[in-house]
Amino acid sequence: MSSKPIGIFDSGVGGTSIWKEIQNLLPNEDTIYLADSKNAPYGEKSQEEILRLSIKNTELLLERGCKIIVVACNTATTNAITNLRAQYSVPFIGIEPAIKPAALQSKSKTVGVLATKGTLASSLFNSTSENHANGIRIIEQEGTGLVPLIEGGKVASEETIGLLNTYVNPMLEEGMDHLVLGCTHYPYLIPTLKSILPAHVKIIDSGEAVARQVKVILEKNNLLNTSKDIARHQLYTNINPGVLQSFVEDVEGNLSVQRLDF
Incomplete structure (x- = not known):
């Protein structure tokens, strides 16, 4: 075997x-x-x-x-x-979204999670959040529309950048200092995310x-x-x-x- x-x-x-x-x-x-x-x-x-x-x-x-x-x-x-x-x-x-390391490292005690609707709605995700987010504020954001754009090779298109700004800006306003990527498509967006996120925000994926x-x-x-x-x-x-x-x-x-x- x-x-x-x-x-x-x-x-x-x-x-x-x-x-x-x-x-x-x-x-x-x-x-x-x-x-x-x-x-x-x-x-x-x-x-x-x-x-x-x-x-x-x-x-x-x-x-x-x-x-x-x-x-x-x-x-x-x-x-x-x-x-x-x-x-x-x-x-x-x-x-699973890497909530634990983000929660342990966050100085602002505010962690953003960008994931699909199916992940965020699942009982496994919710139990993971509860187990590892003691004292940490978790801001959940559905990445609606991102997967089709990535599947189409449009990882740095204006449409993708527009969606990402729409999704991350409210989390930044809430004080997010770590962004957890909760979809295996999303690591391909890291270069684009780095171009729009402040330098102090750390991006975490599970790979x-x-x-x-x-x-x-x-x-x-x-x-x-x-x-x-x-x-x-x-x-x-x-x-x-x-x-x-x-x-x-x-x-x-x-x-x-x-x-x-x-």
């Missing part, structure tokens, strides 16, 4: 931000990535629909022999991972922490790939593969991007 690939899925290209962190930390590991862009964004869907899509993605990855599955989508994690863990024996790694957790779970289950062969990365999307390709063109190695109907 140790030579089997790591499976990763997201509601589109955003999860490649997580995939890159995993690939950097675990260069010996083969990966299979599913970009379910046809159904993006998950954040606007019902919990039942999110679970159905998550099961579909999981079973496709299991059919391809994946030894562990990373749910590289905050909305799918918060709405479906409990059911997935109960239904399948393979280990699952989920993504590195997720990669470290994948390594921990692989080690715990004796699933680390110790082969010296060049890792193979298979990335699939159910729309135009050119979009997904554009998000991983900076990655070297044995990598293929293909269209797959799923």
Whole structure:
């Protein structure tokens, strides 16, 4: 099993931000990535629909022999991972907004969270906020419209900048000094966010922490790939593969991007 690939899925290209962190930390590991862009964004869907899509993605990855599955989508994690863990024996790694480190580091005691509607409305997000935000004010903001813009490659467009200003300015007025990104698409907005946020505001995402957790779970289950062969990365999307390709063109190695109907 140790030579089997790591499976990763997201509601589109955003999860490649997580995939890159995993690939950097675990260069010996083969990966299979599913970009379910046809159904993006998950954040606007019902919990039942999110679970159905998550099961579909999981079973496709299991059919391809994946030894562990990373749910590289905050909305799918918060709405479906409990059911997935109960239904399948393979280990699952989920993504949660990094509220804890932001709360610990905040000097103004005010933390902004930019996330999808589906994440912010979930019970898992609310319990995470309650557990880690003692004495900290959490300002929640839905990032409506951002995922389609990122999926369209418009990470620095005037429309994107306009939306971001609309979303972050009220949080700045409330004294936010940390901004937690609660969607795996959003790390691609970091350069744009840095251009509009004051220098003292720290942006936090979950990518590195997720990669470290994948390594921990692989080690715990004796699933680390110790082969010296060049890792193979298979990335699939159910729309135009050119979009997904554009998000991983900076990655070297044995990598293929293909269209797959799923």
